Amino acid sequence: MKKFKVLGSGCRNCEITANVIAQAAKEAGVAIELEKVTDMATILGYGVMSTPGVVLDEKVVHSGSIPPPDRVRAWVRG
């Protein structure tokens, strides 16, 4: 199962990002694990300064904005 983490201090864009990923997984019928990380030390530990960031299976795949829907679909399916 794919493990997603959304990095962000709980701002609105981080919420939206988490929702976009959950939605895409639901549409694709793929079961995923989704965790919101708000701890600053952990976020910076991933080398991310601009939030929201997205981590897929412990690899940073996106940072600094709400990811575009087609990229999210690619992560969920790929």
Place this chain on the structure above:
Amino acid sequence: MFESLADLVAFRLLGLDPASPLGAAVQFFVQDVTKIFALLVLVIYVMGLLRALLSPERVRLFVRGRPHWQARGMAVALGAVTPFCSCSSVPLFIGFVEAGIPLGVTFSFLIASPMINEVAAVILVGVLGLKLAALYVAVGLVVAWFGGIAMQASRPERWVEDYVWKIRMGEAAAIERDTSLWGRHRYALAEVSAIVGRIWRWVLIGIAVGALFHGFVPTGWVTAHLGGHAWYTVPAAVLVGIPLYSNATGIIPVAEAMLGKGVAVGTTLALMMSVAALSLPEMLILRKVIRWQALALFAGVLAIAFTLVGWAFNLMA
């Protein structure tokens, strides 16, 4: 083009009298909404295509380990071309501290970034002309440079929250990028929707305020009270700007209306900078990493700098 469109809508379509306050306000509103949003989309799209927008992670790598003056120069220049959401202020601050970048340099970055950006600069040129745009950018860079030095002199390290020093940052992962023309196009579109989505409210509010000022505030009153002769108009403009917050682009139509009515250039510049750079929400966010003494000092340094700049320009005019 935008002017004739606005004339058409306000005077022909709605049948308003060009000499009436409402007519003037509506004409201003339509003209600025169409012009500014068209420019916004265009500029952000082109910047996105060129990938000219930097991420804070890359700025951190560029600046770290440089001697002071060089680090500050880069922080100021890169701050001007690095858009970041104020919700990222905390990780940004910690990331800079962790890289050993002096706090004064980080403050220079935090001053430059909201106040100047290439999008606002292009719109300034389009709305207020090249001369005022160059003036605003130059003044912003100078204030960011010296503001950071003033902060450094007060040894702000003692006010940084303890936990910040303990955080270790991981290697920034290289995120794969699609560099084909199609990939750039899609990236540029995403940038347009992200940035416009973030700032459109500020821009719309700014245009509405500008339109009301343009239509309803009598010119005679403006020249009598805000013409730049009274010394207190500049600090008053700065004080008014502190609780008010807008994106740098949003304040441009307000400045346009003020200048059009004869408000002194220095007073207008002071208000613009105060509204764009001094924001209460950002201060509250930064409070998570640094104590209020430093934030009060930061606000004080900027308020004094903006006042001095405003006075200088009013004297020269």
